[in-house]
Amino acid sequence: MMMIVVTKEDFSVDSVLNELRSREMGALVTFVGVVRGHSQGRDVDRIEIQVYEEMAKAQLKAIREEAMEKYGVEDVAIVHRYGSLKISENIMMIAVGAGHRSEGFEACRFILERIKESVPIWKKEITPEGDFWVEGEEHGRKG
Amino acid sequence: MKIEVRYFASIRDRIGLDQEEVETPSGTSLGDLYDKLKETHEALGEWNSVLLAVNGEYMEPDQILSEGDVVAVFPPVSGG
Numbered sequence: 684m685m686m687i688v689v690t691k692e693d694f695s696v697d698s699v700l701n702e703l704r705s706r707e708m709g710a711l712v713t714f715v716g717v718v719r720g721h722s723q724g725r726d727v728d729r730i731e732i733q734v735y736e737e738m739a740k741a742q743l744k745a746i747r748e749e750a751m752e753k754y755g756v757e758d759v760a761i762v763h764r765y766g767s768l769k770i771s772e773n774i775m776m777i778a779v780g781a782g783h784r785s786e787g788f789e790a791c792r793f794i795l796e797r798i799k800e801s802v803p804i805w806k807k808e809i810t811p812e813g814d815f816w817v818e819g820e821e822h823g824r825k826g
Numbered sequence: 827m828k829i830e831v832r833y834f835a836s837i838r839d840r841i842g843l844d845q846e847e848v849e850t851p852s853g854t855s856l857g858d859l860y861d862k863l864k865e866t867h868e869a870l871g872e873w874n875s876v877l878l879a880v881n882g883e884y885m886e887p888d889q890i891l892s893e894g895d896v897v898a899v900f901p902p903v904s905g906g
Contacts (some may be wrong), residue, residue: 819902
């Protein structure tokens with residue numbers, strides 16, 4: 684089972700969904716994040732993603748379990764890439780298998796927001812004007 | 827006791843270090859260790875907000891460290 688994957692390789696949305704499907708599900712809600720070609724008024728050539736892999740996997744696993752319990756959905760798969768990514772390439776995917784659409788959408792949104800708050804992954808934008816780390820808002824513990 | 831400190835993202839680039847081993851007295855808290863790191867790496871003062879984890883979990887500054895702990899120091903995350 685590949686429910687939580689942190690990888691350099693690209694992924695197939697279909698493969699992830701096919702692995703998730705079960706007869707209890709009436710909805711597969713999917714979010715795919717991709718590389719945008721501009722950011723804060725600058726063109727972006729590509730991005731580099733760095734990850735603290737052991738911690739990221741543990742955090743993703745905890746978020747998956749929290750979402751399944753909170754929304755009562757059947758199953759959740761999360762895939763996040765790292766390394767050098769070109770414009771429009773897949774960055775990450777969340778797939779929620781739910782009995783019905785409503786809890787599926789809510790769980791998917793919840794998972795995405797939690798990833799943006801707490802999973803130790805960072806993007807660096809490589810642009811014609813230089814390289815810029817993207818830093819999220821502070822949500823965790825302060826040093 | 828020996829603590830392994832790992833740095834990530836913009837902080838790693840700015841101080842030019844992936845990781846280092848730091849010797850601290852037993853009973854040192856995460857906050858004490860971070861104050862010590864700020865003395866060694868003054869550039870850490872440039873961040874308004876830095877996140878700290880011990881052995882892969884977010885911890886409060888009053889957390890007491892143990893021999894061999896792995897402390898991670900990083901800026902707010904931007905995955906997703």
